[in-house]
Amino acid sequence: MALKRVTLLDSSKLLNGDGSLVRQRKIPTPPPAKGTEPSPLLAHEQPDAIEKALTTVYEKMPHWVQDNASIRSGYRYIENSYHECAKSLFFLHNETMNVWTHLLGSLSFIGLAFGTIYAAGPWSNAMEKASWLDVVMWSCFFIGAIGCMGLSAAFHLFACHSQDVASAWNKADYVGIVTLIVGSAIPAIYYGFLCSPTLQTVYIAMMAVAGTATICVSASDRFRTARFRVPRTIIFVALGASGVVPIIHAMILWGFDFVTEAVSLGCMAIMGLFYVLGAVLYTSRFPERYWPGKFDIWFHSHSIFHIMVIAGAVTHYIGLLYMHHFWATHSHTCALARAGVAKLIDQTSRTPSNSSYPSIHFPSDTGTGVHQSTEMAQRVTYRRRLSYNTKSNKVRKVKTPGGRLVVQYVHKKAKGPKCGDCGTKLPGLPALRPIQYSRLSKSKKNVTRAYGGSRCGHCVRERIVRAFLIEEQKIVKKVLKSQ
Secondary structure, eight states: OOOOOOOOOOGGGGTTHHHHBBEEEEEEEEOEEEEOOOOOOOOGGGGGHHHHEEEEEEEGGGGTTTTTTTOOEEEOOOOOOOHHHGGGGGGGOOOOOHHHHHHHHHHHHHHHHHHHHHHOGGGGGHHHOOOHHHHHHHHHHHHHHHHHHHHHHHHHHTTTTHHHOOOOOOOHHHHHHHHHHHHHHHHHHHHHHTOOOOHHHHHHHHHHHHHHHHHHHHHHHHHGGGGHHHHHHHHHHHHTTTTHHHHHHHHHHHHHHHHHHTTTTTHHHHHHHHHHHHHHHHHTTTTTTTTTTSSSSSSSSHHHHHHHHHHHHHHHHHHHHHHHHHHHTHHHHHHHHHHHHHHHHHHHOOOTTOOOOOOOOOGGGGGGGHHHHHHHHHHHHHHHHOOOOTTTTEEEEEEEESSOOOEOOEEEEEEOOTTTTOBBBBOTTTTTEEEEEEESSOOOOEEEHHHHSOOOHHHHHHHHHHHHHHHHHOOOOHHHOOO
């Protein structure tokens, strides 16, 4: 007697009046027609059928999953199981790129963290000079990058569990984004204000408070809905843009050229460009918005946003290498930053443009910072010149080594009092008011009261630079003595 193939009915659809399940019954299926070969596999065992059974379309998903109507297919079924969600790592769906990009990114930054701190490769000479505070600042960035990408990968992987679980992981994803933004800003502020501990502490505290406030806002259930897609993007972009304020302040204090090197301004600009571009694509839902159904699996807006985040984080990592290398090669002294004060003196004292600093030599224990600070002061003060009436015989036009035409005083023809130090005749202009600066603050003080007479700008700068270098020498001696 030939055996008949049987199938099972879905017992979940057979209910009694009281809601209890009806006993399962085997329903015989008709035998295959004559002249046809029975398939070696059942229909639900066919490869195409298996692939279709793993995912579904937008219309069949619950409302809390329907976030982007332009992605038409590739949705996973609601599993209510972490184990079943984890299995989705190994088949294609519309979250595959979102999961794998940040999962691999998180693992890569874990390797970078250990490689940078413990075996820095070509940067080992610089990393050997890292203090414990440098390691803490680097750790802030690595924790932010690893946490952001790891939580993001977990959210996209377990989003098919249930509504409550997806909501919890979504909030964790927002916390990771804030952690990356704040963790990236902290080391940049640290290196940018290495010579001003007070401002350094203030700006780091401000970023921490702003990040905490953003986390509190993102914890709201309404915040994660599709209605608030644009507002939450604006909030995160605004938090990232707040890191520009300390950089601008550092430029005002130390000058553009110094800040460009100290905080690797080029890398920071490229990083910001990656983040902003990714946020714009995420908000505008490009490209799936214009070609619905064409980017369901690969390279939809959210997956491109993930790639931009990784690119921005890698760029920031490269920038941190340059920041640390810059400060490590200058022995972590602040003479370079303090020499930026000479730029302010050059703007206010209206001094000859071809002034050069004398060679100032101290014992060898001061390191290279002494000579480098003098060179930086010359370079900073040489960039800005003040123009006067070129028809007067008190000034003349000269060319800088870079080929720029600037105005220079002619001391021999100038009328006015003599410098109290070098005896050079000072121009008899009412605007000539030599000033000095205190060691840490930028408050103006009358040179006449401090030095007992007027000084030319060359001598004023010489006095200030010498004072800074003497202070640096004292600091270095204290450090060497403590060791």
